[in-house]
Amino acid sequence: MSALAVGLLAALIPLRAPAAPGPRAAPASAERASAVEAPPVSIPFAKFKLKNGLTVILHSDHSLPLVAVNLWYHVGPANEPAHRSGFAHLFEHLMFEGSKHVGHEFDRILESIGATNSNGTTSWDRTNFFETAPRENLSTLLWLESDRMGFMIDTLTQERLDVQRDVVKNERRQSYENAPYGPSSLALLNTLFPEGHPYHGAVIGSMADLTLASLEDVKEFFREYYAPSNATLCIAGDFDEAEAKTLIDRYFGTLSDRTRPAQKLIPYAPLPKPERVTVKEPVNLAQISYGYRTPPAFTPDDPVLEVAIAVLGGGKATRLYQRLVVETKLAADVSASLESNQLAGIASVSATVATGKPSGAVERELDAVLAGLAKNGPTAAELARAKRRILVEVLSSVELLNGPGGDSGRAGLLQRFDHYTGDPGYLGKWLTQIEQVSAADVKRVVAEQLKPEARVVVLTEAEAAPPAAATKGAP
Amino acid sequence: MAPPSKRAFGGSLSLALLFAACASPTPVHAPELPRTESRAAPPNTPADPEAFRNAPPKAGAPAPVVFPAPAVKTLKNGVTLYVIPKHAAVATLSVVVRHGGASAPLGKSGLAALTARMLTEGTQKRSSLALAEASEALGSTLEADAGRDESHVAIATLTSDVTRGLELLAEVVFSPAFAKQEFDRVKGEWLDGLRAERQEPSRLASLVALRSLLGAAAGAPVSGSIPDVEKLSVGDLIDFHRKAYVPSNLAVIAVGDLTMAGLEPEVERLFGQAKGPAFPAPSASVAEDKPAKLKVLIVDRKDSVQTSIFAVQPFPKRSEPGFEAREILGTLLGGLFTSRLNLNLREKHAYTYGVHGQALATRQWGAFFVAADVKTETTADSLVELLAELERARDPKRGAPIQEPEAARARTDLMHALGARLEHTSQIADSARTLFSQGLAPDYYAKYPELVLRVPTAEVARQATLLEPEHLLVVLVGDRAQIEPGLKQRGFELSSADPKLLE
Numbered sequence: 015m016s017a018l019a020v021g022l023l024a025a026l027i028p029l030r031a032p033a034a035p036g037p038r039a040a041p042a043s044a045e046r047a048s049a050v051e052a053p054p055v056s057i058p059f060a061k062f063k064l065k066n067g068l069t070v071i072l073h074s075d076h077s078l079p080l081v082a083v084n085l086w087y088h089v090g091p092a093n094e095p096a097h098r099s100g101f102a103h104l105f106e107h108l109m110f111e112g113s114k115h116v117g118h119e120f121d122r123i124l125e126s127i128g129a130t131n132s133n134g135t136t137s138w139d140r141t142n143f144f145e146t147a148p149r150e151n152l153s154t155l156l157w158l159e160s161d162r163m164g165f166m167i168d169t170l171t172q173e174r175l176d177v178q179r180d181v182v183k184n185e186r187r188q189s190y191e192n193a194p195y196g197p198s199s200l201a202l203l204n205t206l207f208p209e210g211h212p213y214h215g216a217v218i219g220s221m222a223d224l225t226l227a228s229l230e231d232v233k234e235f236f237r238e239y240y241a242p243s244n245a246t247l248c249i250a251g252d253f254d255e256a257e258a259k260t261l262i263d264r265y266f267g268t269l270s271d272r273t274r275p276a277q278k279l280i281p282y283a284p285l286p287k288p289e290r291v292t293v294k295e296p297v298n299l300a301q302i303s304y305g306y307r308t309p310p311a312f313t314p315d316d317p318v319l320e321v322a323i324a325v326l327g328g329g330k331a332t333r334l335y336q337r338l339v340v341e342t343k344l345a346a347d348v349s350a351s352l353e354s355n356q357l358a359g360i361a362s363v364s365a366t367v368a369t370g371k372p373s374g375a376v377e378r379e380l381d382a383v384l385a386g387l388a389k390n391g392p393t394a395a396e397l398a399r400a401k402r403r404i405l406v407e408v409l410s411s412v413e414l415l416n417g418p419g420g421d422s423g424r425a426g427l428l429q430r431f432d433h434y435t436g437d438p439g440y441l442g443k444w445l446t447q448i449e450q451v452s453a454a455d456v457k458r459v460v461a462e463q464l465k466p467e468a469r470v471v472v473l474t475e476a477e478a479a480p481p482a483a484a485t486k487g488a489p
Numbered sequence: 490m491a492p493p494s495k496r497a498f499g500g501s502l503s504l505a506l507l508f509a510a511c512a513s514p515t516p517v518h519a520p521e522l523p524r525t526e527s528r529a530a531p532p533n534t535p536a537d538p539e540a541f542r543n544a545p546p547k548a549g550a551p552a553p554v555v556f557p558a559p560a561v562k563t564l565k566n567g568v569t570l571y572v573i574p575k576h577a578a579v580a581t582l583s584v585v586v587r588h589g590g591a592s593a594p595l596g597k598s599g600l601a602a603l604t605a606r607m608l609t610e611g612t613q614k615r616s617s618l619a620l621a622e623a624s625e626a627l628g629s630t631l632e633a634d635a636g637r638d639e640s641h642v643a644i645a646t647l648t649s650d651v652t653r654g655l656e657l658l659a660e661v662v663f664s665p666a667f668a669k670q671e672f673d674r675v676k677g678e679w680l681d682g683l684r685a686e687r688q689e690p691s692r693l694a695s696l697v698a699l700r701s702l703l704g705a706a707a708g709a710p711v712s713g714s715i716p717d718v719e720k721l722s723v724g725d726l727i728d729f730h731r732k733a734y735v736p737s738n739l740a741v742i743a744v745g746d747l748t749m750a751g752l753e754p755e756v757e758r759l760f761g762q763a764k765g766p767a768f769p770a771p772s773a774s775v776a777e778d779k780p781a782k783l784k785v786l787i788v789d790r791k792d793s794v795q796t797s798i799f800a801v802q803p804f805p806k807r808s809e810p811g812f813e814a815r816e817i818l819g820t821l822l823g824g825l826f827t828s829r830l831n832l833n834l835r836e837k838h839a840y841t842y843g844v845h846g847q848a849l850a851t852r853q854w855g856a857f858f859v860a861a862d863v864k865t866e867t868t869a870d871s872l873v874e875l876l877a878e879l880e881r882a883r884d885p886k887r888g889a890p891i892q893e894p895e896a897a898r899a900r901t902d903l904m905h906a907l908g909a910r911l912e913h914t915s916q917i918a919d920s921a922r923t924l925f926s927q928g929l930a931p932d933y934y935a936k937y938p939e940l941v942l943r944v945p946t947a948e949v950a951r952q953a954t955l956l957e958p959e960h961l962l963v964v965l966v967g968d969r970a971q972i973e974p975g976l977k978q979r980g981f982e983l984s985s986a987d988p989k990l991l992e
Contacts, residue, residue: 077576080912126894127548132826148552149549161542184795184840187794188862330630331621339678368681406629
C-alpha cells in the first residue's frame with residue numbers, strides 16, 4: 015500500500031513548513047490492538063464481463079454525490095518490447111491527446127464537469143486512468159474513456175507524439191535527473207533489474223529509448239494492449255447499477271474485441287548476488303539505500319513483508335528510526351517501503367546520513383537493525399503496532415473513491431486486488447493474512463528476504479555542495 | 490488556503506522510489522486560449538454505427554456541493570470546539586493555534602514549526618519514545634506542523650479510540666516536556682532536514698524568491714533558516730509555547746462518526762481547564778519589496794538539466810475583498826491542466842512537465858506566483874512565454890481577455906474540489922483549520938460554492954489588472970553558464986542571488 019498522502023504541492027507552496035524531517039510513511043501500523051476489535055472491512059462489489067471481454071467492477075455507495083471511474087489496462091513496462099523502455103508510460107500520456115469522436119478536448123471537458131483527481135499513472139504491470147466527478151456526469155466519463163479505448167489511435171499525429179515525448183523527457187529530468195537522489199533511485203532499480211529483466215529501465219524509461227519510439231510503435235502497442243479484453247473498468251460511488259450497466263453497454267459494448275495478449279510471466283528469482291553502486295550527486299547529505307527483489311504480490315510471504323517493513327519504518331517508534339535517528343543520531347531520516355508487483359516485489363530500506371557522520375557507520379547500523387530483527391524477531395508490542403498502523407491506513411484509504419494514484423481508495427483497491435488475485439474482494443482476506451502474521455514469520459522472512467547476500471546497496475555521495483552552500487559542520 | 494489543488498507533486502528527503510509515473514504533475518486546471526488545433530472532424534457517414542459518439546452525453550440534474558458548517562462551541566476558558574460529523578471508520582482530531590511562522594520574531598524563524606514538533610517529543614508524563622508508542626498503538630502518528638498563520642497537532646484514530654486520541658492531544662499541547670536532550674537531537678535532525686530541502690532546486694527557488702520579496706522577517710521560511718534554527722534555544726520554544734498555546738488562540742477540531750453532544754464533555758474535561766492571557770495573532774500588513782523593474786536573480790547550479798523558475802509579485806492579502814476572484818484567476822492561469830500557462834509551456838512548447846501558478850494569501854500579505862521546472866535550453870523562451878501570458882491576462886488589448894468559459898471552468902473546479910474534500914476526514918479537518926486560523930465564519934465553506942459561482946468574469950478580469958509582469962521578481966536555479974547568454978540575448982539582466990537568501 016502506498017502511503018495516503020494528501021500533500022498539496024509540498025515542494026512548491028512555501029506557506030507550509032516542510033514535512034518535519036522524520037521517517038517517511040511506510041506501509042502503515044499499534045500495542046493495545048488486541049483490546050479493540052478491528053472493524054470489519056469490506057468493499058461490496060459486483061463483477062461481470064462484457065461480450066468483448068471487458069471486465070467490469072461496480073461498487074455503489076450513495077453517501078456523497080460523487081462517482082469515480084477507474085480504468086486499468088493490464089499492461090506496463092513488463093510488456094515493453096526491447097529498446098522501448100518507458101513506452102508504456104509515454105503511451106499513457108498519449109491517451110490524453112484525444113480520440114476520434116471526443117476530439118482533443120479531453121481535459122477541458124473533464125474540468126468543465128467538475129472532475130477532480132483526474133490523471134493516469136503507469137506502474138510495472140499496469141496502466142490506469144481515473145477521475146472523480148459529480149454523479150450526474152457518469153455518462154460523460156464513460157463516453158470519454160470508451161472513446162479513447164476504441165478510437166484514440168485515429169487522431170494521433172506525429173506532432174503530438176513529439177510534444178508528449180518531450181513532456182515525458184521533462185518528467186524524467188524533473189523526477190530523476192535533476193531531483194535529489196533521483197539518479198540513485200534509477201541506479202538502484204536498474205541494478206535490481208538488470209538488462210534483460212522486463213522491469214529494466216524503470217517505468218520512466220531511458221532517454222535513448224524514448225527518442226526511438228515511433229508512431230508505428232504507438233499504433234502497434236494500442237492494437238496489442240489497449241483492447242477491451244485487456245482492461246478492467248471500475249465504477250465506484252453514487253450511481254444506480256442498472257443505469258450504469260445500460261451506459262456501459264452503450265459506450266463499451268460495441269468496441270471490438272481483440273485477443274488478449276499472452277502474459278510474459280517470468281518466474282520470480284531473488285537477486286543472484288549482492289551488488290553495490292556508488293552514485294555522486296550534488297546533494298548536501300549522503301544517503302544509503304538497500305533494495306531487494308521480494309516474492310511477487312500476494313504470494314504467502316508478501317503480507318509478512320508488509321508487516322516487517324512497518325516494524326522497521328514509517329513511525330517514530332519503529333526500529334530504524336529509534337536506532338539510527340534517535341539513539342545513535344547517525345541518520346537524518348530513515349525509510350522502509352515495499353512495492354508488491356507481478357514479477358517481483360521491491361523492498362527498500364534507506365537512511366539519509368546526518369551531517370558530519372560517516373556513511374560506513376550508518377551502513378553498519380542499518381545492518382545491525384536488520385540482523386537483530388532476523389535473529390530475534392519483533393516484540394509483541396512492535397508487531398501489534400505495525401498491524402494497527404496497516405489497518406488504520408487501509409481504513410483511511412477506503413474513505414476515498416479513488417486514491418491519489420488510482421491504486422488506492424475503494425476503486426483503486428478493488429482494481430489492485432482484482433489485477434493481482436482475480437478477486438476484487440480480496441481486501442478482507444488480505445487483512446486477515448496481515449492479522450495472522452506472527453513474530454516468528456517476521457523473523458524468518460527478514461532473514462530470508464532482507465539479507466545482505468541478495469541486495470543492491472546504493473551509496474549516494476555528496477559530490478559538491480549545491481547552491482545552498484553546505485553550512486558549517488557539513489562534511 | 491485555497492480549497493485544493495489536484496495532482497500534487499512533491500519531492501522528498503529520502504530516496505524516493507518513484508515507481509509510478511503519471512500524466513500530470515501539477516495541480517493543473519484551464520482557459521479558453523485561441524487554439525490552433527481544431528477538433529478532429531468526426532468522419533460521420535450515416536452508416537457509421539459509432540456515430541452516436543459524436544454527441545457528448547447530457548448530464549443529469551446537478552447535485553449541489555453541500556459542505557456542512559461545523560457545529561461550533563466556545564468553552565468557558567475560550568477554547569473553540571469544531572465538530573463535523575462524517576460517517577467514517579477513522580476520525581481526524583486536531584488542535585490548532587492561531588500562531589504560526591508569522592509570529593516568530595526576526596532572527597527566530599522556525600520557532601513555531603519546531604515548537605509544534607517538540608510537542609510530540611515527550612511530555613511531563615511520557616518520554617518521546619513512550620509518546621510515539623502510544624500514538625502508533627492507536628495506529629497513527631502524532632503529526633505536528635506549522636504554517637504561516639497557524640500551528641497544529643493532529644492524529645487519526647479509529648472511532649473507538651477517539652477519547653484516547655483527544656487525551657494524547659491534550660497531553661502534548663498542555664504539558665510538553667521540552668527536554669533539552671530531546672531538543673538538541675531534534676534540532677540536529679531539523680537542520681539536516683533544512684539542508685536536504687535546499688537540495689531541491691524548485692524548493693530553493695521559492696525560498697529565495699519569498700525571502701527577497703517579503704524581507705528577512707516575514708520572508709523567512711516557516712521551517713526556519715539554517716542560521717536562525719542553529720541559534721534557537723529550548724527557552725525560546727518554552728516562551729513561545731507559553732504565550733501562543735493559550736485558550737483564546739486554540740481550537741479543537743474533530744471530524745468523524747462523532748457528535749457535539751457526545752464530544753463536548755470530553756473536550757471540556759481535557760481542554761477546558763487551561764488558562765493563559767490573550768496573545769493576539771499578528772495581522773498588520775507586511776510591506777512587500779516590489780522591484781522597480783523586472784528583476785531576475787540567479788542561483789547557479791552547475792550541470793543542471795533543468796532550470797527551476799519561481800516568479801512572484803505582491804498581491805492582496807487574504808482579507809482584502811476579491812479573494813475568491815483571485816482564486817479563480819490563479820486557477821485559470823496556472824491551476825487547471827488546461828490553464829493558460831500549462832497549455833502554453835507544457836502542451837504547446839513542451840518546455841516543462843508542468844507549470845503551476847496561483848494566488849497565495851495569508852493574514853498579513855499576499856502574492857501571485859508561477860513556478861515551473863523547464864529544460865535548461867528553453868529557459869529564456871520559457872520566461873518570455875510566462876511573462877507574455879501574464880501580460881495577455883492583464884491587458885485585454887493584447888488579445889486575450891479573461892473569457893467566460895475559462896472562468897466557468899475555474900469556478901467549477903474550485904467548487905467541486907471543495908466537494909471532493911468531503912471524501913476524507915483529514916481534508917475536512919484541514920478546511921476547519923483554515924476557518925479558525927483565518928477567522929472565517931463557520932459557514933464559509935457551506936456558502937463557498939454560491940460565493941464562487943457568483944463571482945462575475947469581469948471581476949476576475951479586474952483582479953487580473955493587478956498582475957504586473959514588469960515588476961516581477963524571478964528566481965532561477967540552474968546552470969548559469971548555459972542559460973545566461975540566451976537570457977541576455979532576450980534582454981534580461983541577471984544578478985546573483987545574495988547567498989544569505991539561500992540559508
